[in-house]
Amino acid sequence: MTCTVIEFGSDPADVPYTVPAAPSGEAWAITSWSARGGTSDGTAALELWRPTSTVGQFQLVSISPFATIPAGAVPSATVDIPVQPGDVLGLKSDATGNVPLSYIAGGVNDVTVLVTGDPAPGDTVGGAGATWGSGAGNFSRINLSATLSTRALSPPAVTPPVTTPVTKKKCKKKKKRHASTAKKKKKCKKKRKK
Numbered sequence: 228m229t230c231t232v233i234e235f236g237s238d239p240a241d242v243p244y245t246v247p248a249a250p251s252g253e254a255w256a257i258t259s260w261s262a263r264g265g266t267s268d269g270t271a272a273l274e275l276w277r278p279t280s281t282v283g284q285f286q287l288v289s290i291s292p293f294a295t296i297p298a299g300a301v302p303s304a305t306v307d308i309p310v311q312p313g314d315v316l317g318l319k320s321d322a323t324g325n326v327p328l329s330y331i332a333g334g335v336n337d338v339t340v341l342v343t344g345d346p347a348p349g350d351t352v353g354g355a356g357a358t359w360g361s362g363a364g365n366f367s368r369i370n371l372s373a374t375l376s377t378r379a380l381s382p383p384a385v386t387p388p389v390t391t392p393v394t395k396k397k398c399k400k401k402k403k404r405h406a407s408t409a410k411k412k413k414k415c416k417k418k419r420k421k
Contacts, residue, residue, distance in 0.1 A: 238334025
């Protein structure tokens with residue numbers, strides 16, 4: 228049976244598993260991840276969980292392809308998963324369970340949540356009305372390391388304004404009417420001197 232461990236809380240003294248705020252004008256993406264192999268070869272996948280509007284609840288939004296994790300090795304898998312601030316990471320094992328999902332850490336605020344089964348994107352864990360039950364493990368951290376990279380935010384698509392073709396009306400020119408006979412010029416009468 229597959230299992231998933233999600234890092235719900237990180238001790239301030241440890242590296243967090245929650246995606247931080249991105250620099251201005253940029254967004255985050257996970258570009259690689261790795262996990263340490265156990266005593267036998269196995270496979271595992273990275274999961275991305277996002278907080279919902281319900282307190283303490285997270286929704287599965289993305290699962291990477293399974294990567295082979297040889298015994299005792301720490302291979303790196305390349306991915307391209309857009310993430311948002313506040314997203315948390317999870318590690319999913321295959322049915323053999325050969326890849327350790329978590330390890331005991333010293334931080335009192337390091338809290339992992341174990342989900343037994345196979346959640347699909349859209350499923351939720353934690354909080355009221357979650358689709359999957361879970362059990363918490365204090366003083367533990369997931370067996371996962373991920374690399375965040377920034378990328379420029381795409382400018383919003385600009386829709387060109389709709390223009391209505393304007394048709395110009397032709398003005399009718401007034402025709403000048405010519406008199407058939409030329410106007411007689413008035414002759415000024417000269418006054419004769421007496």
